[in-house]
Amino acid sequence: MQLKIHNLRFSYPQxxxxxxxxxxxxxxxxxxxxxENGAGKSTLFKLLGGLxxxxxxxxxVDQQPLKDFLKTERARKIGLxxxxxxxxxxxxxxxxxxxxxxxxxKVPAKKRSETVTAVLKETNLSQQAQQNPYDLSLSDRKLxxxxxxxxxxxxxxxxxxxxxxxxxxxxxxVSHIFTKLAKRGHTILVISHNLDWVAQNVPQVxxxxxxxxxxxxxxxxxxxxxxxxxxSNLLLPKVTRLTMALGxxxxxYRL
Amino acid sequence: xxFNSKIVFSxxxxxxxxxxxxxxxxxxxxxxxxxxxxxxxxxxxxxxTLCHLLAGTLPKMVDGEVxxxxxINQWSPQQDWGVYNHQTGVVLQDxxxxxxxxTETVADELAFNLINRGIQSQQIKKKVRRxxxxxxxxxxxxxxxxxxxxxxxxxLAIASVIVTxxxxxxxxxxxxxxxxxxxxxxxxxxQQTTALVFIxxxxxxxxxxxxxxxxxxDKGQLVDHGTPFAVFNRFTSPRIKHPVCWQLAKKMGxxxxxxxxxxxxxxxxxxxxxxxxxxx
Numbered sequence: 001m002q003l004k005i006h007n008l009r010f011s012y013p014q015x016x017x018x019x020x021x022x023x024x025x026x027x028x029x030x031x032x033x034x035x036e037n038g039a040g041k042s043t044l045f046k047l048l049g050g051l052x053x054x055x056x057x058x059x060x061v062d063q064q065p066l067k068d069f070l071k072t073e074r075a076r077k078i079g080l081x082x083x084x085x086x087x088x089x090x091x092x093x094x095x096x097x098x099x100x101x102x103x104x105x106k107v108p109a110k111k112r113s114e115t116v117t118a119v120l121k122e123t124n125l126s127q128q129a130q131q132n133p134y135d136l137s138l139s140d141r142k143l144x145x146x147x148x149x150x151x152x153x154x155x156x157x158x159x160x161x162x163x164x165x166x167x168x169x170x171x172x173x174v175s176h177i178f179t180k181l182a183k184r185g186h187t188i189l190v191i192s193h194n195l196d197w198v199a200q201n202v203p204q205v206x207x208x209x210x211x212x213x214x215x216x217x218x219x220x221x222x223x224x225x226x227x228x229x230x231x232s233n234l235l236l237p238k239v240t241r242l243t244m245a246l247g248x249x250x251x252x253y254r255l
Numbered sequence: 256x257x258f259n260s261k262i263v264f265s266x267x268x269x270x271x272x273x274x275x276x277x278x279x280x281x282x283x284x285x286x287x288x289x290x291x292x293x294x295x296x297x298x299x300x301x302x303x304t305l306c307h308l309l310a311g312t313l314p315k316m317v318d319g320e321v322x323x324x325x326x327i328n329q330w331s332p333q334q335d336w337g338v339y340n341h342q343t344g345v346v347l348q349d350x351x352x353x354x355x356x357x358t359e360t361v362a363d364e365l366a367f368n369l370i371n372r373g374i375q376s377q378q379i380k381k382k383v384r385r386x387x388x389x390x391x392x393x394x395x396x397x398x399x400x401x402x403x404x405x406x407x408x409x410x411l412a413i414a415s416v417i418v419t420x421x422x423x424x425x426x427x428x429x430x431x432x433x434x435x436x437x438x439x440x441x442x443x444x445x446q447q448t449t450a451l452v453f454i455x456x457x458x459x460x461x462x463x464x465x466x467x468x469x470x471x472x473d474k475g476q477l478v479d480h481g482t483p484f485a486v487f488n489r490f491t492s493p494r495i496k497h498p499v500c501w502q503l504a505k506k507m508g509x510x511x512x513x514x515x516x517x518x519x520x521x522x523x524x525x526x527x528x529x530x531x532x533x534x535x
Contacts, residue, residue, distance in 0.1 A: 015402060036434045037406030038395075083405050083432070084351060138348050138428075139298035161405065164431045165348065167297035167457065168496040193406070193434050196499070235435040238460055238499040242522065246529050 001062055001077065001155035001187055002027060003048060008057035010047055019043045019211045021057075026156075026189060030182035032198045032219070033191045035208035036233040041191045042083055044208065045160045048189070049080040061156070076105060079149035083160040083191070085141040089133040094125055094144055097133055101152045115151055123147040124173065138165040146174060156187040163194055175201055199223060199237040207232050258290040258467075260328060260451045267323035269304050269313060269475075278304040278319070280475045286468065291445065293462035293483070294455040296472035297494060302455040303348060305472070306427040309453050310345040311336050327423060328451070344421030344450070346429045350412035354400050361387070361403070361411060362396040368419050386418045389444060391437065405432040413441065417448075426454040430461075463487065463498040463520040471495070484524065488517045500525040508532065 005024035011017065019040040026048075033041050046052045048059060050066050059066040061077055069077070082088050091097040098119055102112045120126045123143045128136060133144055142165050149157050159178075163171050179201065182188050189206075192198055198205060198219060205222050207215040209232050215222050222228060229236055240250040262284065269279040279301045286292075294302050307313040311332035314321055325332070330339040347353045358364040365383045374382070387393045390410040395403060400411060409432045417424070430438045442461040445452060456462055462469065463483040471479040471486055479486050487497050497520075504510070504518040509528035511517050519525040 012402070015398075037391075037410070037432075037437055038404045042404060084349075086349075137298055137303070161432065165428060165457075169297060169494055193432070195435060233434070233436055235439065239503055242499060242503060242525060245522065246526065 002060075003078075003156055003187055003189075004060045004063075005048075006058050006060070008047065008054060008059065010043065010052065010054040010056070012043075017211055019047070021213050024206065024213060024216060026187055027204075028182070028185045028187045029204060030178055030188045030190070030202050031204040031206060032202040033189060033206045033208060034193070034195060034198060034232075034234065035214075039208035040211040041208050042160055043211075045080075045158055045189075045191055049078055049158050050074050051080070072105065075101060075154075076152065077155055079152060079154035079157040081145040081149045081157075081159045081162055083164070085138075085145035086134070088145055088148065089141070092132055093130050094133055094136070094147075095120070095129040097144060098147050098151050101148065105152060107152075115153075119147050119151045122150065122177065124170070139167060139170060142166055143170060143174070146177070150177070154186075156189075157181065158189045160191045161193065162190060163192060163197065171197070195234060196237045196239070199240075207234075209233065258288050258451075260287065260289055262286045262289065262292070262327055264325040265323055267308065267321065267325050269301075269308065269322075270320045272318055276475065278475055279308070282323070282477055284470070284477065284480060289451070289468045291452045291454065291466045292468045292470060293466035294453065294470045294472060295457075295459060295462065295495070296478075299474065300472035301475040302472055303427055304475075305470075306345075306348075306425050306453070306455060308332065309423075309425045310343065311339055312345075339423075342422040344416035344419060344424050346413050346416050346424070346426040348427040348431075348455075350405075350409040350429075350432065353412045354408065354415070356400075359399060360397055361392055361400055364400050364411060365392075365396075365415050365418055368415060372419065382418050386414045389440075390414045391440065406434055406437060409433055410437060410441075420450075422450055424448070424450045424452045424454075426452065426456075428455050428457065430456065430458060457496070459487075459496050460498045460500070463500070464522070483520050484517070487520045504528050 003026040005021045008021040010019045035041050053067055089097055091100055095116060098116050099112055120129055123146060125143055125147060128140060146162055162174055178188050202219055205219040206213060207222060214232055243250040264282050264284045267282045268277050270277045294305055296302055307317050313319050332339050354364060355367055358367060362383055365386060366379050369379045369382060387396055392410055413429055430441050442465055446465045466483055469483050469486045470477060471490060479490050487501055501518045501520050504525060509532045511519055511524060511528050512531040519528045
């Protein structure tokens with residue numbers, strides 16, 4: 001499923017900052033959106049998810065304008081996990097939170113139960129099933145926000161900084177989930193500040209800077225342009241900086 | 256730089272209501288002259304609970320049962336709360352929840368704590384400008400805090416705490432939403448601060464550079480403590496992320512010449528190990 005942007009312009013009311021994207025093409029697979037704080041990543045995330053709308057330009061899903069979708073259609077096709085997981089929870093238990101969208105999509109009870117059990121197992125939240133989401137640690141709330149996206153199995157899934165507050169084993173778990181979904185042909189977009197993780201795991205990257213798309217393409221092509229990385233106000237992956245400082249060849253980016 | 260501090264925890268345990276296991280179990284440590292203490296460990300290790308204890312908010316504001324005794328410098332956070340609170344700055348894991356939510360601008364947010372302390376207006380303006388510049392918020396001073404990105408809010412939360420120059424800082428994963436440059440600026444600033452710092456973070460590379468003491472926590476217990484060099488070389492489990500310097504040196508077989516078996520955890524040690532490998 002293909003998500004495209006055409007001549008998009010968006011500003012929040014009473015703010016000077018504008019997000020501009022002339023042409024973006026999100027193909028099936030794993031893509032990272034990176035950029036300095038305040039670059040417009042979360043704003044573009046909200047536009048792609050249909051949470052905010054603009055009258056300038058358009059976003060299409062398989063050539064159909066996103067704004068023409070009914071909310072249930074959009075929910076079937078696009079899943080969203082917010083940067084702050086507390087912005088998206090409103091059920092009294094972890095299990096109910098994961099199940100909620102499946103209910104809205106009229107998934108039969110037996111299938112719902114099986115899906116919830118499987119997703120909780122996949123995200124290591126089985127033991128927390130009966131807990132109130134707000135009683136979980138921040139790390140577990142982040143995993144729950146990811147679980148709520150996995151359950152309805154949307155073709156397009158957008159994750160705003162999913163690795164925040166995750167410990168090392170959980171980061172590896174989530175990374176594995178994203179890679180698995182991408183291999184199955186889902187379109188996965190992940191906003192991340194972790195360029196080390198992006199360099200090792202994500203083949204495509206969109207780089208935002210001051211509201212604009214500075215680069216869109218292969219991650220390794222971006223990382224092989226130090227001036228562009230510097231212009232984006234980002235730092236190269238740590239291992240690259242270390243090897244450069246030692247005066248030896250940096251590692252090859254395999255993806 | 257010689258640093259004067261005293262940290263004593265004596266058999267401290269914490270249990271939360273309706274939790275089946277204690278969040279912190281029999282935590283004991285006695286240290287002097289430490290500057291930056293990094294607290295690391297996986298989820299549910301007890302790191303945030305330790306932060307609440309250090310901030311004095313457990314059990315005053317966070318419901319939990321605390322046993323044992325602990326002291327930071329000359330104060331007991333529980334018994335000397337009023338005095339201790341005045342000396343401390345706390346940065347929570349969730350930056351948004353820390354902001355006042357009623358200031359109209361970033362400048363007002365930064366000034367809030369200073370106004371409450373009766374600081375003179377000219378002094379406030381100076382301190383606000385300085386801390387905004389330090390954390391890259393100069394261009395955002397006239398904006399509403401609500402208009403900031405997640406990473407900018409995190410910088411604002413930190414700036415609004417350090418603007419009061421606290422003697423003790425407790426920071427729970429303060430850079431999770433920051434971009435790489437923001438983290439670099441923060442940890443560079445951290446190295447220069449004269450405050451006693453307790454910081455939980457998953458940024459093990461940065462902690463290995465700036466911390467003089469690491470506490471490794473797991474399931475509510477202190478598993479190991481010492482310098483980053485000692486802890487990362489003693490505890491080699493893949494469940495804990497090691498600094499990139501350590502991983503690179505291990506992959507390349509670059510050991511430190513001091514003992515011929517330990518790997519470097521910061522850049523200075525990496526250089527040493529690299530040159531030793533070149534010379535051998």
